[in-house]
Amino acid sequence: MNRREMIKKTGAAAVGATVLGLPMGMSAQENGSNHTAPRKRLKVLAIGAHPDDPETCCGGTMCLLTEAGHEVVCVYLTRGEAGIAGKSHSEAAAIRVVESENACKVTGARHIFMSQVDGNTEVNLERYKEMRELIDRENPDIVMTHWPLDGHRDHACCGILVMDAWRRLDRRFKLFYFEAMSGTQSQMFHPTHWVNIESVLERKHEACNCHVSQGMDEIYHWHKTMEHFRGLECRCEAAEAFAQHSDALPTLP
Numbered sequence: 001m002n003r004r005e006m007i008k009k010t011g012a013a014a015v016g017a018t019v020l021g022l023p024m025g026m027s028a029q030e031n032g033s034n035h036t037a038p039r040k041r042l043k044v045l046a047i048g049a050h051p052d053d054p055e056t057c058c059g060g061t062m063c064l065l066t067e068a069g070h071e072v073v074c075v076y077l078t079r080g081e082a083g084i085a086g087k088s089h090s091e092a093a094a095i096r097v098v099e100s101e102n103a104c105k106v107t108g109a110r111h112i113f114m115s116q117v118d119g120n121t122e123v124n125l126e127r128y129k130e131m132r133e134l135i136d137r138e139n140p141d142i143v144m145t146h147w148p149l150d151g152h153r154d155h156a157c158c159g160i161l162v163m164d165a166w167r168r169l170d171r172r173f174k175l176f177y178f179e180a181m182s183g184t185q186s187q188m189f190h191p192t193h194w195v196n197i198e199s200v201l202e203r204k205h206e207a208c209n210c211h212v213s214q215g216m217d218e219i220y221h222w223h224k225t226m227e228h229f230r231g232l233e234c235r236c237e238a239a240e241a242f243a244q245h246s247d248a249l250p251t252l253p
Contacts, residue, residue: 019061019177019195020044020142020242024068028152045138046109047075047145047162048152050083050118051100052211056223057178058144058195058205059107060240066108071168073138074109076100077158082119084213089117095213103210106203111191112138121157132168140173147177147186147243155180163245176242181222191241194234197227 022042044065046054054074055060062072080096081089097113104111115135116122135143139242143166148159159177166175176193179186197204208223209216230239 042141049158051096053126063200075148078118103207106207132165175245193242
């Protein structure tokens with residue numbers, strides 16, 4: 001085995017046979033049987049502030065999960081109402097909803113739109129309740145959302161609302177944060193998990209490119225750099241990184 005093959009092999013091992021704790025594919029053979037049994041189908045929510053946030057930040061992971069038979073739901077906090085120059089809020093929302101629907105066809109995810117407004121998101125008792133009730137109703141095994149320490153207020157609001165729901169729902173699902181244009185938007189992001197997305201990279205890019213109105217070439221320049229950098233960290237060509245939220249106390253010496 002040459003050096004390059006060894007690096008690629010150890011990179012694949014870095015993410016193991018699971019993605020964020022969910023089993024991928026079929027279970028291992030047991031008791032010498034030649035048959036394999038399918039794993040339990042689990043549910044993952046990817047909650048982003050705007051249309052295109054889940055696709056750019058964790059689109060590869062979503063593709064891997066749907067490929068393995070798990071249910072993925074894209075939740076958009078807003079409809080991207082303020083996201084197209086020269087368009088009214090209603091015009092922009094209509095365009096971006098269609099773009100999101102097209103992107104979800106590529107990733108294999110179901111989509112949900114919440115009621116907040118792009119550029120005017122809120123964190124208050126009513127909005128806490130809205131997010132908590134949505135997550136309670138969907139009853140996911142894992143939720144992926146924005147890192148709350150983010151220079152984009154909509155991203156920060158989204159992460160804070162999800163974190164509050166996780167705590168008030170007794171931490172019954174695993175909570176992972178993703179990064180968005182780290183350094184420019186996400187600040188001081190420190191991953192705990194990496195997902196090798198080499199095998200679905202083209203599909204992720206196809207989903208992102210469904211958001212035609214957003215000038216994705218410019219936006220994706222940042223995410224392509226992040227994919228490569230996170231790939232270097234786990235010894236593969238491209239990866240997405242996540243930080244798991246845990247309230248567990250550290251073990252003292």
